[in-house]
Amino acid sequence: MSRRTRLMTLLMPLCLIVSGALAGQSYAAQSVTAVYYSQGHAITVVTKSDGTSHVFVATLADGAKTPPAAGSGAVIMEPVECSIGGAYAHGQLCGVNRVRWSGWHPTIYFIDYTGADWPVYEAAVVWNQSTALNVGYRGPWACPGPGYNCVDVNALNYYDDCGPSAPPNTWVGCTDYTISGLTIVDANIRIDTGFTSNLANNQKVTCHEMGHALGLDHNVWNDSCLYYAPRMSTTVNPNWGDFAMLEDIY
Template sequence: MLRRTRTAIGLAVTALVVALSAPAVQADTAAPSGPASDRAGADDAVYVVQPRSDGTTYTAIYEPAPGVTADELRSTLRRQGVRGVQDESSALGIGIAGCSPIVGTASAWCGHKWAYGPFNDPQVYFLDHSGDSWPVTDARVDWYQAPGIDAYYRWHTAGCPGGGRHCVHVYSGNYGTAWYGLTEASTSGGYFVDGSVTVKLNDQVTPNTYAARRSVACHEMGHALGLDHNGSTNSCLSVPEFPQHPSSDDFAVLNQLYPKPGT
């Protein structure tokens, strides 16, 4: 009943916001620039890149579990048959990690952003398939406050609203002991492909506390909006600390990644 109540409230608020904003049609802006010469912060994550025959590229970011190094996670993924696992130097070289805009310790995920569609800000809906121990709706509240992009929550049975709005599916489960969280997507021309972006939250290794699970959810949802890691432990996009909220630097990157029309 609580899920349904939250969903109903979320849908009502969403409808009100869309009705009041009356956005004009806006052409998409250019994709973000190439990899920055300096990383915003230390990054122990593992990146996967798989070019596909249809011209899209599958990419994923894995966050190593406690006690697992990035090299150990790479070895595990390769043993599991995952193709395109990148060494740190190759991820930087092909422009996957740590791209501009960079603000302080925060940076964008290279070549991963949402199209505006018929709105002044991209509209992204997180469709929640996760278990009750994951406060996805609370983590989404932080990202709704971010400038440049609008993030909404829906229980997954409500479906994706369409009409130029984008959706990210959020799952939880027992995914082994090698990683905390995973964000995966297909991109084309520097933009996320609709229907391809998925977040997976690992029940098996994430402590079953509100703080830890909100932090991991916040972290992966930040990737799904176009952010890379943040070198500051004041941000939920840090690795492997458990801060529960984004930082002002994360918001500043999103503000530059999604500038207002005409600016």
């Protein structure tokens, strides 16, 4: 993969909601630590009683706006200088503070429950071009077993929320993960089929969500599927900056 001249860095907030929450899940007993709003996205951090954090990264539907969650502080993410070619790590964190799956050159399996409209296999093949980690594809119920890094990918017409700050019918993709310290210990992806589009747009959304599950934030350039509005991206694939950032994280 060629290395281009390092591009000027621009602020772009996290894209998709990360959430494995089930329909009707209550957050009353948990503390909403922060809510971040940016163009087309809402990110909520919920601190759990065991000290871990549950992060919800929501990619909002076109025109959707969500109010701040009750009792939380709504803030706008500020620019940081931790970009590589327009790509950011999760939360725009820098250096050793970046969130990642554990281990050297970890393997992350994407378990596909979606169906033919959502090209999870094709996106996994592309992400597996990274030399920083291994990305595997498996069919339904095919996680190798306990202790393996498996990310379920589901596509349904959802009527539940994607964290406290993204109500039903406002989000396209929802990737949620649990973080212990700086380690991702669990992640899930939900795609709302109520916003199903053509195959190319569906692959952009799939690639985008899978990038978040690997530990990436948004890319500021539209030649990446991690562009803040994935369906406005000019490609179904990551760009060189996304792969370079994975090298830096892992």
